[in-house]
Amino acid sequence: MTEAHREQVGGLWDEIGRLQIDFLRAAGLLPSDTLLDVGCGSLRGGVHFVRYLEPGRYYGIDRDADLVRAGLEIELPRAGLADRLPRGNLAVTDAFDAERFGVAFDVAWAQSLFTHLTAPDIRRCLERIARPVRPGGRFFATFFECGESVEGSVTHEPGGITTRHDQDPYHYRFRDLQALAAGLPWRASYVGEWSHPRAQRMARFDRE
Numbered sequence: 754m755t756e757a758h759r760e761q762v763g764g765l766w767d768e769i770g771r772l773q774i775d776f777l778r779a780a781g782l783l784p785s786d787t788l789l790d791v792g793c794g795s796l797r798g799g800v801h802f803v804r805y806l807e808p809g810r811y812y813g814i815d816r817d818a819d820l821v822r823a824g825l826e827i828e829l830p831r832a833g834l835a836d837r838l839p840r841g842n843l844a845v846t847d848a849f850d851a852e853r854f855g856v857a858f859d860v861a862w863a864q865s866l867f868t869h870l871t872a873p874d875i876r877r878c879l880e881r882i883a884r885p886v887r888p889g890g891r892f893f894a895t896f897f898e899c900g901e902s903v904e905g906s907v908t909h910e911p912g913g914i915t916t917r918h919d920q921d922p923y924h925y926r927f928r929d930l931q932a933l934a935a936g937l938p939w940r941a942s943y944v945g946e947w948s949h950p951r952a953q954r955m956a957r958f959d960r961e
């Protein structure tokens with residue numbers, strides 16, 4: 754297998770991998786916490802989470818079987834972490850059905866997932882991920898932010914990524930995300946800038 758699995762999740766492997774663990778550690782993630790990585794891909798963030806968390810505390814779901822396999826079979830062994838993650842902690846699914854693990858999560862995480870999801874799919878994601886996250890738990894999700902009008906294209910700097918409201922990669926206003934969480938047991942708040950090299954912003958959802 755080549756390194757295509759790194760490019761397929763957007764490249765900047767080391768930088769965006771490290772950024773994820775740095776952010777969550779600063780937000781209070783503990784080694785004893787149980788973490789769900791929604792849209793975990795080939796474990797760009799996952800290798801760092803697996804190294805930091807107690808063995809077996811990291812879980813991931815992704816719709817792409819090849820990416821998940823590359824994470825398990827290439828990235829984890831390369832990082833010397835193969836024995837810290839049971840295979841069953843990763844699942845291939847596009848239905849956000851993480852209840853399948855039978856675990857209550859302290860933290861859920863979605864780095865560059867909402868950027869590829871339509872509004873109905875974000876709603877479905879928020880609805881489903883609320884089920885296995887424990888009350889008091891948190892869900893952090895990155896997104897591309899647009900101005901007051903969602904119409905037209907926006908080019909984000911740094912990174913030069915162009916987004917639209919009706920085409921992948923998508924942009925949203927924070928209040929769109931807030932509206933998508935309405936009626937669900939989440940309290941949404943804006944984190945914003947978190948030093949992402951492609952100018953993605955952060956939203957936080959606290960489980961009521």
Ligand SMILES: C[S@@+](CC[C@H](N)C(=O)[O-])C[C@H]1O[C@@H](n2cnc3c(N)ncnc32)[C@H](O)[C@@H]1O
Pocket residue numbers: 761762763769791792793794795796797798814815816817820846847848849863864865866869
């Ligand atoms: C840009 S990649 C980011 C991967 C990973 N979070 C990272 O930072 O390396 C987006 C990921 O979302 C996954 N994805 C897109 N739609 C999904 C869905 N409905 N359910 C699960 N994963 C999804 C893709 O397969 C891809 O791995």
